[in-house]
Amino acid sequence: MGKTILKLNATLALVLFMSSAAFGEIKISVGDDVITNQRAALAVEAGGRGYGPQSPRDIDLQTGSNNRTFSTAPEFGKMSLCDIHFHKNAEHRGGNFTTYAGNGDGRGYGTGFKYDGSLSDAELAPIEGLIGAHGQDSLQSGDTIEIHFVYSTAKATIGPTLGTCLSEAIGNPQLRVEAVVAVLVNDGGESLTDMARVETSNDLNQAPNLPDDLGAPVVYAGSTTGPAYNEKGSPFQVTWSVRPKTTKLNISSVDAWLGDNPFGESFAHAVRNLVLNSDLLSEIN
Template structure:
């Protein structure tokens, strides 16, 4: 693949996700390392995401430099997926192998009745007891926060470097849980747009080289984007009322629903090695 990737080509490729329709418990199917259900592995691409962050092996030959720290990049987009796209020590409960599948937080089955009490709201696809994976997307382009990942690769920015900070949350009806609004707020400091708060007590982030995600990709249909991921290994609880508030108040990202997932990439040929 040509190493020179234009903003337009990435924006077209890192496209759209669909609304979440609700989890269904299922046994995890065995993944093959030689081919995906849709055909042969897309071996001409760089390393892919999401992955099991507890496993470090990968043999994809494409190597690129890590993105700068997020504090030296522009926050360009925030969005959520239901359930977790990655698999980690704190979110290893398999939900299903569909675009509304992925992984749930390990504590899901032990929530109290109060934490699971339904609450009406406007952020579609998220209810108490759900797991969401939040992505704070950063870019080296001169960019402002906006809707879609296209905001991260504006016209005229060639070869953008992307970083995604990821945190998985267990959504509960509890006002003492984390305030989602704190985490999706946007501030401007040090010359860059930055997120308000990203939890710092959910374990040391696993940093690896990968791609963009979303249900339009699988092990046969790969993403061309090169992304540095920083994925926290443990879940945190977030208050459902504040998740709904994000949509009800309106946000610069125009997010009003939680997106589907790309199934876990397991073929070593499509994974980078984690140091």
């Protein structure tokens, strides 16, 4: 493995380990102090400013002391699907995805949580080519992803970015995310193109094949995610519904979906640091 060390400043070194070209991936790890400093910056920036509960979180822990409350969004069948995207590695921790992927590059890539279980040699067989290539990262058999099915009470449209979930007619729509964690396999597995198929029912966009066999979802009050909020609070109020069990997805179907979907998605998004500060977490009932 080739190794390159990039100095970002006097106190921070970013070490990049180049894996084999077949995997098309660079594994990156910053020091624990980088993540600790990001969490401290979040606590300072969000503290006492009235931010609501944040995401992602450990869904196995029910405690939280953020007292900003908002109404739970309706069931997803009464809302309109407006966006589907996914993150490489699970943003949430819990269920059977608790294996820490590492600190990553400090900007949301190479971090998050992985599927805890084991896979067969056939399932782990590398796939040729680069799937969802973005910068120096891509997807490979054995990777974990967290898929977000985003719903809105607005008359939402299907298209790229979360802006499709908003509307000039409703300034404060309720938002809901149905989260599905999956591990990518090269033998068998479900199809993402089937799971993410969109239909219209009662004038509402729906994903009729959203899994219902991955355990009782953990529903809680949170926010939007993504590494842009590692050092600041998200102002969006979101009802989360996170399934605790992991499904297996055929990696070829992921490649097919990334090549043709109405949301303009072509790669896996980065993840936000797990929120640990109780003052920024809701209580799960």
